Amino acid sequence: MSSHRQDAVRRIAAPDIAARKGGTPIVCLTAYTAPMAEILDEYCDLLLVGDSLGMVIHGLPNTVGVTLEMMILHGQAVMRASKRAMVVVDMPFGSYEGSPHEAYANATRIMKETGCSAVKVEAGPAVADNIDYMVKRGIPVMGHVGLRPQAVMVDGGFKAKGRVGAERQQILDEARAAADAGAFCVVVEGVAEGLAREITQAIAAPTIGIGASVGCDGQILVTDDMLGLFDWTPKFVRRYADLRGEIGGAVGRYAEDVRQRRFPGPAEIYFAKAG
Ligand code: KIV
Numbered sequence: 001m002s003s004h005r006q007d008a009v010r011r012i013a014a015p016d017i018a019a020r021k022g023g024t025p026i027v028c029l030t031a032y033t034a035p036m037a038e039i040l041d042e043y044c045d046l047l048l049v050g051d052s053l054g055m056v057i058h059g060l061p062n063t064v065g066v067t068l069e070m071m072i073l074h075g076q077a078v079m080r081a082s083k084r085a086m087v088v089v090d091m092p093f094g095s096y097e098g099s100p101h102e103a104y105a106n107a108t109r110i111m112k113e114t115g116c117s118a119v120k121v122e123a124g125p126a127v128a129d130n131i132d133y134m135v136k137r138g139i140p141v142m143g144h145v146g147l148r149p150q151a152v153m154v155d156g157g158f159k160a161k162g163r164v165g166a167e168r169q170q171i172l173d174e175a176r177a178a179a180d181a182g183a184f185c186v187v188v189e190g191v192a193e194g195l196a197r198e199i200t201q202a203i204a205a206p207t208i209g210i211g212a213s214v215g216c217d218g219q220i221l222v223t224d225d226m227l228g229l230f231d232w233t234p235k236f237v238r239r240y241a242d243l244r245g246e247i248g249g250a251v252g253r254y255a256e257d258v259r260q261r262r263f264p265g266p267a268e269i270y271f272a273k274a275g
Contacts, residue, residue, distance in 0.1 A: 012045055012086040014118055014140035014184040020045075021206045026185070026218025028208055029226070032057050032074045034081035036223060041082040046208075048120065048142075048220060049075045051090040052149070056224050062152045066092040068106060075114030087116045088142050093150040096121050100133030107139045118184065122148040125170075128177035135182030143178030145171055145199070146212070147190030158234075160211070162191040172199060179203035187220065188212045190236070211236030 020026050028046040031037040032053040040047055053074055054066035068091075075089040089110050096103035096119075107119045118140035121127055131141045146161045162168045171191060178186050185206040188196050196213035209216030211234060225233045228242040257263035 009083045018184045028220035029223045031078045034077040037078040037081040044085045047085045049089040072113045079115045088118045089116045090120045100130045103130040123178035128181040131181035143183035143186040145174045160190045162195040175199045179205040
């Protein structure tokens with residue numbers, strides 16, 4: 001049997017995303033679980049197993065406590081349930097900043113154990129060399145600039161970025177450095193609208209906006225935010241559903257049926273077979 005078995009559906013790959021610069025906007029969402037990945041796969045070009053899963057799924061206060069093992073477990077679930085979308089797994093805080101070798105070792109572990117197509121790193125000032133090292137050794141890397149959630153402790157919170165001159169230049173430089181180091185696309189999060197457009201024009205890699213600008217080459221949101229699973233969401237989230245209300249309503253009806261002995265009904269129980 002050939003070792004080059006062709007899958008029935010070809011997964012979107014890093015060069016496909018890179019080639020979309022300036023074209024039809026790239027549709028991205030986060031995915032952390034198999035059932036959600038299965039639903040999103042049909043509609044999205046790229047599924048990000050974001051380290052936001054620490055807050056969204058595990059109830060952590062921020063992403064600092066997320067581990068490689070958590071990312072791998074959720075990455076495996078998303079890969080099992082998706083066929084078409086490119087799956088990118090976030091490298092958690094502390095797994096890629098220290099040195100190019102450490103970044104490479106952890107990225108290869110994520111790729112081998114999940115089967116994902118790329119990793120994402122928050123591309124602060126010290127990370128471009130590590131991106132370069134990984135890309136040159138066969139790892140597609142997505143960058144992430146602007147509001148970098150893993151920098152929450154130095155920033156003192158999740159704050160929009162690039163609204164003043166010096167910070168603006170710094171973010172532009174970081175985006176350029178990530179793209180020049182070979183990132184196949186760059187997430188631009190929580191920055192002033194004009195800056196997101198400037199970054200999009202300045203770099204050859206597609207930009208994926210979140211709280212950025214419609215001028216970016218694609219958009220991403222945290223799926224649970226856009227589905228309305230939380231009471232509070234950042235200003236940049238558009239809610240396309242009210243799943244929190246839907247779930248509350250459904251669970252309330254179930255609770256009432258149980259208390260009133262209306263559940264289970266005849267259609268929902270087993271009867272003994274004759275004989
Ligand atoms: O972790 C995450 O979900 C992200 C996206 C919001 C871009 O980094």
